[in-house]
Amino acid sequence: ASIISAPLCSFLPGISSGHAATLGSELIHQDRKGFLFLVGSINTIIMALSFVTVYATGKARSGTAAAVQNILNQITPQYIITILITIILSGIISFFLGIKISKFFALSLNKINYKKLTIGVIIFLFIINLIFSNWLGLIVLITSTSLGIFCISSNSRRINLMGSLIIPAVIYYLMN
Numbered sequence: 001a002s003i004i005s006a007p008l009c010s011f012l013p014g015i016s017s018g019h020a021a022t023l024g025s026e027l028i029h030q031d032r033k034g035f036l037f038l039v040g041s042i043n044t045i046i047m048a049l050s051f052v053t054v055y056a057t058g059k060a061r062s063g064t065a066a067a068v069q070n071i072l073n074q075i076t077p078q079y080i081i082t083i084l085i086t087i088i089l090s091g092i093i094s095f096f097l098g099i100k101i102s103k104f105f106a107l108s109l110n111k112i113n114y115k116k117l118t119i120g121v122i123i124f125l126f127i128i129n130l131i132f133s134n135w136l137g138l139i140v141l142i143t144s145t146s147l148g149i150f151c152i153s154s155n156s157r158r159i160n161l162m163g164s165l166i167i168p169a170v171i172y173y174l175m176n
Contacts, residue, residue, distance in 0.1 A: 017042045018159040040098075044091045051075065051083045 021039045030038065050062040055075045060066035072079055129141045151161045 017046060020046075022159065040095070041091075044087060048084055048087045051080060051087075055080050
């Protein structure tokens with residue numbers, strides 16, 4: 001199912017891995033573990049396809065692909081092979097590490113003070129956003145956070161919020 005639905009995310013603006021996972025889970029009904037595996041495999045395939053897209057079109061569809069393109073200046077077939085092998089190996093390793101680490105975190109969840117953790121994460125994100133962007137970045141952060149809170153408080157599915165990204169993304173790509 002991930003092989004069928006992941007290319008949609010890779011090439012269509014505003015379609016997230018959550019959309020692809022939902023589509024994939026409709027094709028093949030799975031339990032919770034299967035769904036999580038599906039999301040992970042979709043994200044891995046999307047990452048691989050983003051590098052193939054940069055190689056084929058010269059335009060990056062992800063921040064990671066854009067950063068690698070800037071570092072390498074030009075992505076050659078040799079780089080693509082190296083990148084794809086790295087993605088496959090890291091996907092396999094992270095699968096097994098994820099299973100081991102998740103057991104540890106599942107046993108440690110009741111020891112976490114969520115209020116302190118949440119406040120710390122909010123402060124960290126605010127500071128990082130301010131360091132790497134400007135006041136416009138903070139406006140985007142506050143706006144997107146407000147949209148997320150509205151989505152949750154109105155009992156909408158969070159995946160539907162991705163629809164608000166489609167029109168700006170299409171306009172951006174049409175103007176460039």
